[in-house]
Amino acid sequence: MRSHLLNDLTAEHYRRSVTEGVERVAARLAATDRPFTGVTVDALAPRIERIDLDRPLHDTTAALDELQDVYLRDAVYFHHPRYLAHLNCPVVIPAVVGEAVLSAVNSSLDTWDQSAGGTLIERRLIDWTAARIGLGPAADGVFTSGGTQSNLQALLLAREEAKPGREGPAGPARLRIFTSRASHFSVQKSAKLLGLGPESVVALPVDRDQRMQTLALAQELRRCREDGLVPMAVVATAGTTDFGSIDPLPEIAELCAEYGTWMHVDAAYGCGLLVSPTRRDLLAGIEHADSVTVDFHKSFFQPVSSSAVLVRDAATLRHATYHADYLNPRRAAAERVPNQVDKSLQTTRRFDALKLWMTLRVMGAEGVGRLFDEVCDLAREGHRLLAADPRFDVVVEPALSTLVFRYVPRAVTDPARIDRANLHARKALFASGDAVVAGTKVAGRHYLKFTLLNPETTADDIAAVLDLIAGHAEQYLGESLDRAS
Numbered sequence: 001m002r003s004h005l006l007n008d009l010t011a012e013h014y015r016r017s018v019t020e021g022v023e024r025v026a027a028r029l030a031a032t033d034r035p036f037t038g039v040t041v042d043a044l045a046p047r048i049e050r051i052d053l054d055r056p057l058h059d060t061t062a063a064l065d066e067l068q069d070v071y072l073r074d075a076v077y078f079h080h081p082r083y084l085a086h087l088n089c090p091v092v093i094p095a096v097v098g099e100a101v102l103s104a105v106n107s108s109l110d111t112w113d114q115s116a117g118g119t120l121i122e123r124r125l126i127d128w129t130a131a132r133i134g135l136g137p138a139a140d141g142v143f144t145s146g147g148t149q150s151n152l153q154a155l156l157l158a159r160e161e162a163k164p165g166r167e168g169p170a171g172p173a174r175l176r177i178f179t180s181r182a183s184h185f186s187v188q189k190s191a192k193l194l195g196l197g198p199e200s201v202v203a204l205p206v207d208r209d210q211r212m213q214t215l216a217l218a219q220e221l222r223r224c225r226e227d228g229l230v231p232m233a234v235v236a237t238a239g240t241t242d243f244g245s246i247d248p249l250p251e252i253a254e255l256c257a258e259y260g261t262w263m264h265v266d267a268a269y270g271c272g273l274l275v276s277p278t279r280r281d282l283l284a285g286i287e288h289a290d291s292v293t294v295d296f297h298k299s300f301f302q303p304v305s306s307s308a309v310l311v312r313d314a315a316t317l318r319h320a321t322y323h324a325d326y327l328n329p330r331r332a333a334a335e336r337v338p339n340q341v342d343k344s345l346q347t348t349r350r351f352d353a354l355k356l357w358m359t360l361r362v363m364g365a366e367g368v369g370r371l372f373d374e375v376c377d378l379a380r381e382g383h384r385l386l387a388a389d390p391r392f393d394v395v396v397e398p399a400l401s402t403l404v405f406r407y408v409p410r411a412v413t414d415p416a417r418i419d420r421a422n423l424h425a426r427k428a429l430f431a432s433g434d435a436v437v438a439g440t441k442v443a444g445r446h447y448l449k450f451t452l453l454n455p456e457t458t459a460d461d462i463a464a465v466l467d468l469i470a471g472h473a474e475q476y477l478g479e480s481l482d483r484a485s
Protein backbone atom coordinates (compact mmCIF):
# COMPACT_ATOMS: atom_id res chain seq x y z
CA MET A 1 0.00 0.00 0.00
CA ARG A 2 2.92 2.32 0.61
CA SER A 3 3.53 2.39 -3.12
CA HIS A 4 0.43 4.58 -3.41
CA LEU A 5 1.95 7.33 -1.30
CA LEU A 6 3.37 10.10 -3.43
CA ASN A 7 7.01 10.52 -2.45
CA ASP A 8 10.59 10.17 -3.60
CA LEU A 9 10.26 6.41 -3.95
CA THR A 10 7.11 6.47 -6.04
CA ALA A 11 7.95 9.12 -8.60
CA GLU A 12 7.72 6.64 -11.45
CA HIS A 13 4.37 5.23 -10.30
CA TYR A 14 3.09 8.80 -9.94
CA ARG A 15 4.24 9.72 -13.44
CA ARG A 16 2.68 6.63 -15.01
CA SER A 17 -0.60 6.85 -13.09
CA VAL A 18 -1.20 10.51 -13.72
CA THR A 19 -0.23 10.13 -17.37
CA GLU A 20 -2.71 7.31 -17.69
CA GLY A 21 -5.43 9.49 -16.19
CA VAL A 22 -4.52 12.35 -18.50
CA GLU A 23 -4.59 10.00 -21.51
CA ARG A 24 -8.12 8.92 -20.65
CA VAL A 25 -9.34 12.48 -20.39
CA ALA A 26 -7.55 13.50 -23.59
CA ALA A 27 -9.12 10.58 -25.44
CA ARG A 28 -12.55 11.39 -24.09
CA LEU A 29 -12.23 15.09 -24.97
CA ALA A 30 -11.17 14.19 -28.49
CA ALA A 31 -14.10 11.81 -28.92
CA THR A 32 -16.78 14.19 -27.64
CA ASP A 33 -19.28 14.85 -30.41
CA ARG A 34 -21.99 16.23 -28.13
CA PRO A 35 -21.80 18.08 -24.81
CA PHE A 36 -23.76 15.31 -23.10
CA THR A 37 -24.86 11.74 -23.77
CA GLY A 38 -28.35 12.41 -22.43
CA VAL A 39 -27.96 9.71 -19.79
CA THR A 40 -30.77 9.68 -17.23
CA VAL A 41 -30.41 9.51 -13.45
CA ASP A 42 -32.18 6.16 -13.52
CA ALA A 43 -29.71 4.73 -16.00
CA LEU A 44 -26.61 6.03 -14.26
CA ALA A 45 -27.47 5.57 -10.58
CA PRO A 46 -27.42 1.74 -10.57
CA ARG A 47 -24.01 1.71 -12.24
CA ILE A 48 -22.63 3.74 -9.36
CA GLU A 49 -24.65 1.92 -6.68
CA ARG A 50 -23.34 -1.44 -7.89
CA ILE A 51 -19.76 -0.58 -7.05
CA ASP A 52 -18.59 -2.14 -3.81
CA LEU A 53 -16.45 0.49 -2.14
CA ASP A 54 -15.15 -2.08 0.31
CA ARG A 55 -13.64 -4.18 -2.47
CA PRO A 56 -10.87 -2.13 -4.11
CA LEU A 57 -9.52 -2.95 -7.55
CA HIS A 58 -5.86 -2.49 -6.51
CA ASP A 59 -5.11 -1.25 -9.98
CA THR A 60 -5.19 2.22 -11.53
CA THR A 61 -5.98 0.98 -15.02
CA ALA A 62 -8.95 -1.01 -13.78
CA ALA A 63 -10.19 1.93 -11.71
CA LEU A 64 -9.92 4.20 -14.75
CA ASP A 65 -11.81 1.66 -16.87
CA GLU A 66 -14.55 1.70 -14.28
CA LEU A 67 -14.47 5.49 -14.12
CA GLN A 68 -15.04 5.61 -17.83
CA ASP A 69 -18.30 3.79 -17.23
CA VAL A 70 -19.56 5.75 -14.23
CA TYR A 71 -18.31 9.22 -15.04
CA LEU A 72 -16.15 10.08 -18.02
CA ARG A 73 -18.46 8.74 -20.70
CA ASP A 74 -21.55 10.58 -19.50
CA ALA A 75 -20.17 13.73 -17.94
CA VAL A 76 -21.38 17.13 -19.14
CA TYR A 77 -18.55 18.60 -21.20
CA PHE A 78 -18.10 22.35 -21.04
CA HIS A 79 -15.46 22.39 -23.76
CA HIS A 80 -18.02 21.37 -26.37
CA PRO A 81 -19.18 24.37 -28.45
CA ARG A 82 -22.83 23.44 -27.91
CA TYR A 83 -22.65 23.54 -24.14
CA LEU A 84 -24.40 26.88 -23.68
CA ALA A 85 -26.02 26.55 -20.29
CA HIS A 86 -24.46 27.91 -17.13
CA LEU A 87 -21.52 30.08 -16.19
CA ASN A 88 -19.03 27.30 -16.84
CA CYS A 89 -16.08 27.88 -19.08
CA PRO A 90 -13.81 25.66 -21.07
CA VAL A 91 -10.54 25.72 -19.18
CA VAL A 92 -7.15 26.85 -20.45
CA ILE A 93 -4.32 24.34 -20.46
CA PRO A 94 -1.80 26.35 -18.40
CA ALA A 95 -4.36 26.40 -15.58
CA VAL A 96 -4.84 22.64 -15.81
CA VAL A 97 -1.08 22.21 -15.53
CA GLY A 98 -1.23 24.43 -12.46
CA GLU A 99 -4.00 22.25 -11.06
CA ALA A 100 -1.87 19.12 -11.47
CA VAL A 101 1.05 20.79 -9.74
CA LEU A 102 -0.93 22.24 -6.87
CA SER A 103 -2.68 19.01 -5.98
CA ALA A 104 0.54 17.00 -6.10
CA VAL A 105 2.56 19.43 -3.99
CA ASN A 106 -0.57 20.01 -1.91
CA SER A 107 0.45 23.26 -0.25
CA SER A 108 -2.10 24.60 2.16
CA LEU A 109 -2.40 28.34 2.05
CA ASP A 110 -3.49 28.91 5.61
CA THR A 111 -0.05 29.49 7.03
CA TRP A 112 3.38 30.35 5.72
CA ASP A 113 4.80 27.19 7.26
CA GLN A 114 2.44 25.08 5.09
CA SER A 115 3.03 26.97 1.90
CA ALA A 116 6.01 29.34 1.65
CA GLY A 117 6.15 30.55 -1.99
CA GLY A 118 2.50 29.72 -2.58
CA THR A 119 1.54 32.40 -0.08
CA LEU A 120 3.62 34.99 -1.89
CA ILE A 121 2.26 33.97 -5.29
CA GLU A 122 -1.29 34.31 -4.01
CA ARG A 123 -0.45 37.72 -2.56
CA ARG A 124 1.03 38.92 -5.85
CA LEU A 125 -2.14 37.85 -7.67
CA ILE A 126 -4.34 39.61 -5.12
CA ASP A 127 -2.29 42.78 -5.57
CA TRP A 128 -2.43 42.39 -9.34
CA THR A 129 -6.22 41.98 -9.30
CA ALA A 130 -6.72 44.88 -6.89
CA ALA A 131 -4.56 47.08 -9.13
CA ARG A 132 -6.61 46.07 -12.20
CA ILE A 133 -9.73 47.09 -10.28
CA GLY A 134 -8.09 50.31 -9.09
CA LEU A 135 -8.70 49.78 -5.39
CA GLY A 136 -5.72 51.86 -4.26
CA PRO A 137 -2.62 51.29 -2.14
CA ALA A 138 -4.31 49.87 0.99
CA ALA A 139 -6.11 47.10 -0.89
CA ASP A 140 -5.89 43.43 -0.03
CA GLY A 141 -7.92 40.26 -0.34
CA VAL A 142 -7.76 36.51 -0.41
CA PHE A 143 -8.64 33.62 -2.69
CA THR A 144 -11.89 31.84 -1.86
CA SER A 145 -13.81 28.78 -2.96
CA GLY A 146 -16.17 30.79 -5.16
CA GLY A 147 -18.34 33.83 -5.57
CA THR A 148 -20.73 32.62 -2.90
CA GLN A 149 -18.02 32.60 -0.28
CA SER A 150 -16.56 35.87 -1.54
CA ASN A 151 -19.95 37.56 -1.21
CA LEU A 152 -20.41 36.09 2.26
CA GLN A 153 -17.05 37.34 3.43
CA ALA A 154 -17.60 40.80 1.94
CA LEU A 155 -20.93 41.09 3.71
CA LEU A 156 -19.40 39.88 6.96
CA LEU A 157 -16.89 42.73 6.75
CA ALA A 158 -19.65 45.17 5.83
CA ARG A 159 -21.72 44.07 8.81
CA GLU A 160 -18.80 44.54 11.17
CA GLU A 161 -18.03 47.95 9.67
CA ALA A 162 -21.62 49.15 9.97
CA LYS A 163 -20.88 51.48 12.82
CA PRO A 164 -23.37 52.17 15.53
CA GLY A 165 -25.42 55.17 14.53
CA ARG A 166 -26.28 58.12 16.76
CA GLU A 167 -29.35 56.18 17.81
CA GLY A 168 -27.27 53.51 19.50
CA PRO A 169 -25.51 50.32 18.47
CA ALA A 170 -26.64 48.77 15.23
CA GLY A 171 -28.33 45.55 16.26
CA PRO A 172 -28.80 43.03 13.46
CA ALA A 173 -32.49 43.82 13.18
CA ARG A 174 -31.70 47.33 11.99
CA LEU A 175 -29.20 46.44 9.26
CA ARG A 176 -30.22 46.67 5.62
CA ILE A 177 -28.56 45.40 2.45
CA PHE A 178 -29.64 46.88 -0.88
CA THR A 179 -29.31 44.89 -4.05
CA SER A 180 -31.20 44.50 -7.30
CA ARG A 181 -33.79 41.86 -8.05
CA ALA A 182 -31.40 40.43 -10.62
CA SER A 183 -28.55 39.90 -8.16
CA HIS A 184 -27.25 36.50 -7.09
CA PHE A 185 -29.06 34.49 -4.42
CA SER A 186 -25.89 34.29 -2.37
CA VAL A 187 -26.76 37.79 -1.12
CA GLN A 188 -29.85 36.41 0.63
CA LYS A 189 -27.98 33.31 1.76
CA SER A 190 -25.18 35.42 3.22
CA ALA A 191 -27.65 37.60 5.09
CA LYS A 192 -29.15 34.49 6.63
CA LEU A 193 -25.75 33.10 7.60
CA LEU A 194 -24.86 36.46 9.13
CA GLY A 195 -27.87 36.29 11.40
CA LEU A 196 -29.89 38.88 9.52
CA GLY A 197 -33.58 38.38 8.90
CA PRO A 198 -35.19 38.14 5.46
CA GLU A 199 -36.29 41.78 5.74
CA SER A 200 -32.63 42.81 5.85
CA VAL A 201 -32.25 42.37 2.09
CA VAL A 202 -34.05 45.06 0.12
CA ALA A 203 -34.39 43.86 -3.49
CA LEU A 204 -34.60 46.87 -5.78
CA PRO A 205 -36.32 46.99 -9.16
CA VAL A 206 -34.31 46.86 -12.37
CA ASP A 207 -34.63 48.88 -15.54
CA ARG A 208 -35.34 47.50 -19.02
CA ASP A 209 -31.74 46.42 -19.32
CA GLN A 210 -31.91 44.52 -16.01
CA ARG A 211 -29.74 47.09 -14.20
CA MET A 212 -30.46 48.31 -10.69
CA GLN A 213 -32.69 51.40 -10.72
CA THR A 214 -30.61 53.95 -8.88
CA LEU A 215 -33.60 56.23 -8.29
CA ALA A 216 -35.16 53.42 -6.32
CA LEU A 217 -31.88 52.90 -4.49
CA ALA A 218 -31.75 56.59 -3.55
CA GLN A 219 -35.34 56.43 -2.32
CA GLU A 220 -34.77 53.31 -0.26
CA LEU A 221 -31.57 54.66 1.28
CA ARG A 222 -33.41 57.83 2.30
CA ARG A 223 -36.28 55.84 3.75
CA CYS A 224 -33.81 53.59 5.57
CA ARG A 225 -32.29 56.59 7.28
CA GLU A 226 -35.68 58.14 8.06
CA ASP A 227 -36.79 54.87 9.64
CA GLY A 228 -33.73 54.86 11.90
CA LEU A 229 -32.31 51.78 10.16
CA VAL A 230 -28.68 51.25 9.14
CA PRO A 231 -27.75 50.92 5.44
CA MET A 232 -25.12 48.22 5.94
CA ALA A 233 -24.23 47.58 2.30
CA VAL A 234 -25.19 48.02 -1.30
CA VAL A 235 -24.43 44.97 -3.39
CA ALA A 236 -24.05 46.04 -7.01
CA THR A 237 -23.68 43.35 -9.64
CA ALA A 238 -21.20 43.66 -12.49
CA GLY A 239 -22.58 40.95 -14.71
CA THR A 240 -25.82 39.47 -13.40
CA THR A 241 -26.00 35.71 -13.64
CA ASP A 242 -29.01 35.75 -15.92
CA PHE A 243 -28.48 38.77 -18.14
CA GLY A 244 -24.87 39.82 -17.73
CA SER A 245 -26.22 43.27 -16.94
CA ILE A 246 -23.95 45.67 -15.09
CA ASP A 247 -25.48 47.94 -12.46
CA PRO A 248 -24.69 51.68 -12.81
CA LEU A 249 -21.57 51.58 -10.65
CA PRO A 250 -20.66 55.32 -10.65
CA GLU A 251 -24.14 56.39 -9.46
CA ILE A 252 -24.21 53.62 -6.87
CA ALA A 253 -20.77 54.69 -5.63
CA GLU A 254 -22.01 58.25 -5.16
CA LEU A 255 -25.00 57.10 -3.15
CA CYS A 256 -22.83 54.83 -1.02
CA ALA A 257 -20.52 57.74 -0.28
CA GLU A 258 -23.46 59.98 0.61
CA TYR A 259 -24.91 57.46 3.05
CA GLY A 260 -21.64 56.06 4.36
CA THR A 261 -22.63 52.64 3.09
CA TRP A 262 -20.29 49.78 2.22
CA MET A 263 -20.22 49.26 -1.53
CA HIS A 264 -19.75 45.68 -2.61
CA VAL A 265 -19.44 44.85 -6.30
CA ASP A 266 -20.23 41.28 -7.23
CA ALA A 267 -18.16 40.87 -10.38
CA ALA A 268 -18.19 37.07 -10.22
CA TYR A 269 -19.10 37.02 -13.89
CA GLY A 270 -18.02 40.44 -15.16
CA CYS A 271 -14.45 40.23 -13.81
CA GLY A 272 -13.29 39.06 -17.24
CA LEU A 273 -13.70 42.69 -18.30
CA LEU A 274 -10.72 43.55 -16.09
CA VAL A 275 -8.47 42.07 -18.78
CA SER A 276 -10.59 42.82 -21.84
CA PRO A 277 -8.69 44.81 -24.46
CA THR A 278 -11.87 46.56 -25.65
CA ARG A 279 -14.49 46.51 -22.88
CA ARG A 280 -12.73 47.49 -19.64
CA ASP A 281 -14.76 50.73 -19.58
CA LEU A 282 -17.92 48.75 -18.81
CA LEU A 283 -16.55 48.36 -15.27
CA ALA A 284 -16.04 52.10 -14.75
CA GLY A 285 -16.88 52.90 -11.13
CA ILE A 286 -15.77 49.54 -9.74
CA GLU A 287 -12.70 51.31 -8.35
CA HIS A 288 -14.94 52.97 -5.74
CA ALA A 289 -15.95 49.64 -4.21
CA ASP A 290 -15.14 48.70 -0.63
CA SER A 291 -15.08 45.07 -1.69
CA VAL A 292 -15.24 43.12 -4.94
CA THR A 293 -15.99 39.49 -5.78
CA VAL A 294 -14.21 37.98 -8.76
CA ASP A 295 -14.69 34.43 -10.05
CA PHE A 296 -11.71 33.45 -12.13
CA HIS A 297 -13.49 30.15 -12.71
CA LYS A 298 -16.11 31.95 -14.77
CA SER A 299 -14.62 34.52 -17.13
CA PHE A 300 -10.89 33.77 -16.77
CA PHE A 301 -11.24 30.21 -18.13
CA GLN A 302 -9.97 28.66 -14.90
CA PRO A 303 -10.94 25.26 -13.49
CA VAL A 304 -13.24 25.27 -10.46
CA SER A 305 -12.38 26.59 -7.89
CA SER A 306 -10.66 29.88 -8.41
CA SER A 307 -12.18 32.99 -6.92
CA ALA A 308 -11.23 35.91 -4.72
CA VAL A 309 -12.60 38.68 -2.58
CA LEU A 310 -10.78 42.00 -2.73
CA VAL A 311 -11.09 44.88 -0.28
CA ARG A 312 -10.18 48.57 -0.51
CA ASP A 313 -8.85 48.65 3.05
CA ALA A 314 -6.75 45.69 4.20
CA ALA A 315 -7.56 46.54 7.82
CA THR A 316 -11.18 45.47 7.32
CA LEU A 317 -10.04 41.87 6.84
CA ARG A 318 -9.34 41.77 10.60
CA HIS A 319 -13.01 40.94 11.08
CA ALA A 320 -12.21 37.46 9.82
CA THR A 321 -9.12 37.08 12.00
CA TYR A 322 -8.88 34.67 14.90
CA HIS A 323 -5.70 33.42 16.45
CA ALA A 324 -4.97 29.85 17.48
CA ASP A 325 -1.85 28.93 19.40
CA TYR A 326 -1.39 25.81 17.28
CA LEU A 327 -1.66 27.63 13.94
CA ASN A 328 -1.36 31.37 13.71
CA PRO A 329 -0.55 32.81 17.11
CA ARG A 330 -0.80 36.54 17.69
CA ARG A 331 2.99 36.55 17.98
CA ALA A 332 3.28 35.45 14.32
CA ALA A 333 1.22 38.44 13.20
CA ALA A 334 3.46 40.73 15.24
CA GLU A 335 6.49 39.15 13.56
CA ARG A 336 4.82 39.76 10.19
CA VAL A 337 4.71 36.09 9.24
CA PRO A 338 2.38 36.07 6.22
CA ASN A 339 -0.35 33.72 7.41
CA GLN A 340 -3.20 33.96 4.91
CA VAL A 341 -5.58 32.25 7.34
CA ASP A 342 -5.76 35.59 9.15
CA LYS A 343 -7.74 36.89 6.15
CA SER A 344 -9.81 33.87 5.21
CA LEU A 345 -13.02 32.15 6.27
CA GLN A 346 -11.37 28.86 5.41
CA THR A 347 -8.50 27.20 7.27
CA THR A 348 -6.92 24.47 5.15
CA ARG A 349 -7.09 26.00 1.71
CA ARG A 350 -6.11 24.96 -1.82
CA PHE A 351 -3.43 26.83 -3.72
CA ASP A 352 -5.94 27.74 -6.43
CA ALA A 353 -4.02 30.89 -7.21
CA LEU A 354 -1.38 28.81 -8.98
CA LYS A 355 -3.76 28.18 -11.88
CA LEU A 356 -4.16 31.88 -12.55
CA TRP A 357 -0.43 32.38 -12.09
CA MET A 358 0.36 29.77 -14.75
CA THR A 359 -2.26 31.28 -17.03
CA LEU A 360 -0.85 34.78 -16.76
CA ARG A 361 2.73 33.55 -17.16
CA VAL A 362 1.92 31.52 -20.27
CA MET A 363 -0.88 33.43 -22.00
CA GLY A 364 -0.81 36.85 -20.40
CA ALA A 365 -3.77 38.86 -19.22
CA GLU A 366 -4.55 40.11 -22.72
CA GLY A 367 -4.72 36.55 -23.96
CA VAL A 368 -7.45 35.81 -21.44
CA GLY A 369 -9.19 39.11 -22.13
CA ARG A 370 -9.28 38.45 -25.86
CA LEU A 371 -11.02 35.12 -25.26
CA PHE A 372 -13.63 36.83 -23.11
CA ASP A 373 -14.06 39.53 -25.75
CA GLU A 374 -14.73 36.84 -28.33
CA VAL A 375 -17.64 35.41 -26.39
CA CYS A 376 -19.06 38.88 -25.80
CA ASP A 377 -18.85 39.54 -29.56
CA LEU A 378 -20.53 36.22 -30.21
CA ALA A 379 -23.38 37.15 -27.87
CA ARG A 380 -23.99 40.29 -29.93
CA GLU A 381 -24.13 38.21 -33.06
CA GLY A 382 -26.47 35.79 -31.35
CA HIS A 383 -28.66 38.69 -30.33
CA ARG A 384 -28.89 39.84 -33.94
CA LEU A 385 -29.88 36.32 -34.99
CA LEU A 386 -32.57 36.13 -32.32
CA ALA A 387 -33.93 39.61 -32.95
CA ALA A 388 -34.30 38.83 -36.66
CA ASP A 389 -35.95 35.45 -36.06
CA PRO A 390 -39.77 35.64 -35.77
CA ARG A 391 -39.84 32.34 -33.87
CA PHE A 392 -38.14 33.90 -30.87
CA ASP A 393 -38.50 36.73 -28.43
CA VAL A 394 -35.21 37.95 -26.92
CA VAL A 395 -35.09 39.92 -23.67
CA VAL A 396 -32.16 42.32 -23.53
CA GLU A 397 -29.20 43.29 -25.65
CA PRO A 398 -26.31 41.48 -24.00
CA ALA A 399 -23.77 43.53 -22.04
CA LEU A 400 -21.60 40.43 -21.63
CA SER A 401 -22.21 36.97 -23.04
CA THR A 402 -25.69 35.76 -22.09
CA LEU A 403 -28.84 35.64 -24.18
CA VAL A 404 -32.27 35.20 -22.61
CA PHE A 405 -35.02 34.35 -25.05
CA ARG A 406 -38.06 32.18 -25.61
CA TYR A 407 -39.74 30.38 -28.42
CA VAL A 408 -43.01 32.17 -29.28
CA PRO A 409 -45.16 30.37 -31.82
CA ARG A 410 -47.36 32.90 -33.60
CA ALA A 411 -50.35 30.57 -33.61
CA VAL A 412 -50.35 30.00 -29.86
CA THR A 413 -51.69 32.68 -27.53
CA ASP A 414 -52.05 30.75 -24.27
CA PRO A 415 -49.02 31.92 -22.23
CA ALA A 416 -49.04 28.76 -20.12
CA ARG A 417 -48.69 26.61 -23.25
CA ILE A 418 -45.84 28.74 -24.48
CA ASP A 419 -44.18 28.26 -21.10
CA ARG A 420 -44.62 24.51 -21.33
CA ALA A 421 -43.27 24.40 -24.88
CA ASN A 422 -40.10 26.19 -23.78
CA LEU A 423 -39.67 24.00 -20.71
CA HIS A 424 -40.15 20.96 -22.87
CA ALA A 425 -37.65 22.15 -25.49
CA ARG A 426 -34.97 22.58 -22.85
CA LYS A 427 -35.59 19.14 -21.37
CA ALA A 428 -35.77 17.41 -24.73
CA LEU A 429 -32.55 19.06 -25.83
CA PHE A 430 -30.80 17.90 -22.66
CA ALA A 431 -32.13 14.39 -23.11
CA SER A 432 -30.84 14.33 -26.69
CA GLY A 433 -27.42 15.57 -25.58
CA ASP A 434 -27.17 17.62 -28.78
CA ALA A 435 -26.82 20.84 -26.81
CA VAL A 436 -27.25 22.04 -23.24
CA VAL A 437 -29.03 25.32 -22.57
CA ALA A 438 -30.25 26.94 -19.36
CA GLY A 439 -33.61 28.34 -18.35
CA THR A 440 -34.87 31.15 -16.20
CA LYS A 441 -37.98 33.19 -15.52
CA VAL A 442 -38.64 36.73 -16.65
CA ALA A 443 -41.74 38.50 -15.32
CA GLY A 444 -43.16 35.14 -14.27
CA ARG A 445 -42.74 33.46 -17.68
CA HIS A 446 -40.34 30.67 -18.64
CA TYR A 447 -37.39 31.65 -20.80
CA LEU A 448 -34.35 29.89 -22.18
CA LYS A 449 -30.81 31.07 -21.72
CA PHE A 450 -27.50 30.76 -23.53
CA THR A 451 -24.45 31.55 -21.43
CA LEU A 452 -21.69 31.87 -23.99
CA LEU A 453 -18.27 31.28 -22.50
CA ASN A 454 -16.71 29.14 -25.19
CA PRO A 455 -14.74 31.02 -27.83
CA GLU A 456 -15.06 27.92 -30.05
CA THR A 457 -18.84 28.33 -30.26
CA THR A 458 -19.82 29.95 -33.56
CA ALA A 459 -22.84 31.81 -34.84
CA ASP A 460 -23.63 28.64 -36.81
CA ASP A 461 -23.75 26.68 -33.55
CA ILE A 462 -26.18 29.23 -32.15
CA ALA A 463 -28.36 29.06 -35.27
CA ALA A 464 -28.32 25.26 -35.19
CA VAL A 465 -29.28 25.10 -31.52
CA LEU A 466 -32.11 27.59 -32.12
CA ASP A 467 -33.43 25.28 -34.84
CA LEU A 468 -33.23 22.33 -32.46
CA ILE A 469 -35.13 24.28 -29.81
CA ALA A 470 -37.82 25.34 -32.26
CA GLY A 471 -38.11 21.76 -33.47
CA HIS A 472 -38.60 20.35 -29.96
CA ALA A 473 -41.08 23.10 -29.05
CA GLU A 474 -43.11 22.60 -32.24
CA GLN A 475 -43.20 18.87 -31.73
CA TYR A 476 -44.46 19.38 -28.19
CA LEU A 477 -47.15 21.80 -29.29
CA GLY A 478 -48.24 19.47 -32.06
CA GLU A 479 -48.43 16.47 -29.72
CA SER A 480 -50.18 18.35 -26.94
CA LEU A 481 -52.77 19.53 -29.49
CA ASP A 482 -53.31 15.93 -30.60
CA ARG A 483 -53.87 14.94 -27.01
CA ALA A 484 -56.28 17.82 -26.46
CA SER A 485 -58.38 17.00 -29.51
Ligand SMILES: *Cc1c(COP(=O)(O)O)cnc(C)c1O
Binds near residue numbers: 148237266267
Ligand atom coordinates in the same frame (compact mmCIF):
# COMPACT_ATOMS: atom_id res chain seq x y z
C1 LIG B 1 -21.84 32.56 -10.11
C2 LIG B 1 -22.16 33.78 -9.36
C3 LIG B 1 -21.99 33.84 -7.98
C4 LIG B 1 -21.64 32.62 -7.16
O1 LIG B 1 -20.36 32.18 -7.45
P1 LIG B 1 -19.94 30.65 -7.17
O2 LIG B 1 -18.53 30.65 -7.63
O3 LIG B 1 -20.85 29.81 -7.98
O4 LIG B 1 -20.09 30.41 -5.72
C5 LIG B 1 -22.21 35.03 -7.34
N1 LIG B 1 -22.61 36.10 -8.04
C6 LIG B 1 -22.79 36.09 -9.37
C7 LIG B 1 -23.25 37.33 -10.06
C8 LIG B 1 -22.60 34.92 -10.08
O5 LIG B 1 -22.81 34.87 -11.39
